[in-house]
Structures are given as structure tokens and as C-alpha cells.
Amino acid sequence: MPTTLTFLGHSTFQVETGEKTLLIDPFFTDNPQATTSADDVNPDVIVLTHGHGDHVGDTVAIAKRTGALCIANFEICSWLGTQGVEKTHPQHIGGSFQHDFGRLKFTIAHHGSMLPDGSNGGNPAGLLFDFPDGTLYVAGDTGLFLDMQLIGEAGINLAVLPIGDNFTMGPDDAVRAADFLKAERVVPCHYGTWPLIEQDVDAWAEQLRNTTAADPVVLAPGESTTLS
Numbered sequence: 001m002p003t004t005l006t007f008l009g010h011s012t013f014q015v016e017t018g019e020k021t022l023l024i025d026p027f028f029t030d031n032p033q034a035t036t037s038a039d040d041v042n043p044d045v046i047v048l049t050h051g052h053g054d055h056v057g058d059t060v061a062i063a064k065r066t067g068a069l070c071i072a073n074f075e076i077c078s079w080l081g082t083q084g085v086e087k088t089h090p091q092h093i094g095g096s097f098q099h100d101f102g103r104l105k106f107t108i109a110h111h112g113s114m115l116p117d118g119s120n121g122g123n124p125a126g127l128l129f130d131f132p133d134g135t136l137y138v139a140g141d142t143g144l145f146l147d148m149q150l151i152g153e154a155g156i157n158l159a160v161l162p163i164g165d166n167f168t169m170g171p172d173d174a175v176r177a178a179d180f181l182k183a184e185r186v187v188p189c190h191y192g193t194w195p196l197i198e199q200d201v202d203a204w205a206e207q208l209r210n211t212t213a214a215d216p217v218v219l220a221p222g223e224s225t226t227l228s
């Protein structure tokens with residue numbers, strides 16, 4: 001079975017790889033795009049890019065119910081511990097670790113990371129996954145940065161990039177990001193959830209197709225694609 005990425009709305013993704021199910025930034029409650037609920041997911045692992053409420057989301061409730069391992073930066077893992085989450089694995093930017101689902105490296109992101117209760121959520125991150133059948137880069141919430149060229153040296157099969165503008169890269173910068181990364185395929189996210197980040201995703205997809213070597217993969221909430 002190839003590694004599969006399912007879009008669950010906003011910036012929430014489920015990854016199925018080998019025997020493992022990963023949830024990235026599991027935000028269901030109050031997510032207008034959510035097609036499932038926090039009660040209906042059963043991850044082995046939860047991975048968080050940063051501390052904002054639309055990314056930490058339902059992590060605490062899901063982790064307590066399922067016993068999922070939570071991987072995040074050190075500050076967020078410490079906070080999860082104070083919330084009663086028992087299994088955490090802290091990483092930090094530049095650091096990678098060989099988990100049982102594959103290798104995961106934390107990369108830079110330019111954004112904030114304050115936790116919902118105002119606690120310090122450390123620095124925001126991107127996620128670079130090396131699965132047995134390919135690489136997945138999840139930029140997290142970030143503006144465009146030139147070091148995406150460095151991240152792209154890993155050879156990115158699939159990149160998940162925000163295109164919503166206002167809080168993160170907008171569509172034009174996301175196209176430049178795909179070019180910096182030399183990504184083969186790009187899934188857009190973090191748009192359309194609220195009026196402030198409404199975007200014409202079809203126009204973005206056409207621009208990506210016409211001006212870069214990357215192929216757009218636009219997923220409606222609930223839809224999936226394979227890694228390569």
C-alpha cells in the first residue's frame with residue numbers, strides 16, 4: 001500500500017503509511033471545513049507544526065482517548081504534558097528522528113506559535129517526512145523563505161503549502177515556494193476556511209501548472225492522494 005494523504009479541512013491531514021495512521025494538526029471542533037469529528041479519528045501518532053488553536057485543535061482530547069504519541073516542538077510537548085497527555089516526543093528545528101513510521105525532520109517556518117491558553121509554544125516548524133515510498137513536506141503556517149531551496153534538496157515528492165494569504169503565504173508566494181522546493185506535486189491548504197483567507201484555488205492551480213514544474217493536487221475535504 002502506498003502512503004496516502006487525506007485532507008480533512010483547513011490544515012488538518014491524515015497520513016496512512018505502512019501500519020500507521022498519523023494526524024497532522026488535528027483541528028475538527030469549530031473547523032468549518034471538517035468532514036469528520038475528533039471522536040471519529042484513531043491515529044497512532046499526532047504531529048503538530050505549531051501552537052495556534054487552528055493547529056493544536058483537538059489534540060489533547062484525541063491523544064487522551066486514543067493514547068496516540070504526540071510529536072511537536074519541546075515547548076508544545078511540555079504543555080501537552082500539563083494537559084494530561086502522556087506520550088510525547090519532543091523534536092526541534094533542524095532535528096530529525098527515525099520513528100517507526102519513517103524519518104521526520106523539523107524545519108523552519110516563519111510564523112507564531114502561542115498556545116490557546118497563552119502559553120509559550122516555542123517556534124513554529126515545517127515537517128519533512130521521509131517515508132519508505134517517498135518524501136512529504138508540510139510547510140505549516142509560514143511566509144515564503146529562500147531556505148525552501150535547501151529543504152528541497154531532499155527531493156520533495158509531495159508538498160503541502162498554505163495559500164490563504166493574510167496569516168501565511170498567499171497564492172503567488174506558494175507558487176514561488178513550489179519552485180524553490182522543486183516539489184513534484186503540491187497540495188494547497190489553509191484557505192477558504194474563513195472569509196479572511198478565501199482564495200481562487202483553481203486560478204492558483206493553473207498558475208502553478210503554467211509557471212513551475214510542479215503539478216497541483218487540489219483536494220476537497222475528505223479527499224486523498226498518494227505520496228508519489
Ligand code: NI
Pocket residue numbers: 050052055111112141
Ligand atoms: Ni498559525
Ligand code: MN
Pocket residue numbers: 011052054055141167190
Ligand atoms: Mn493557522
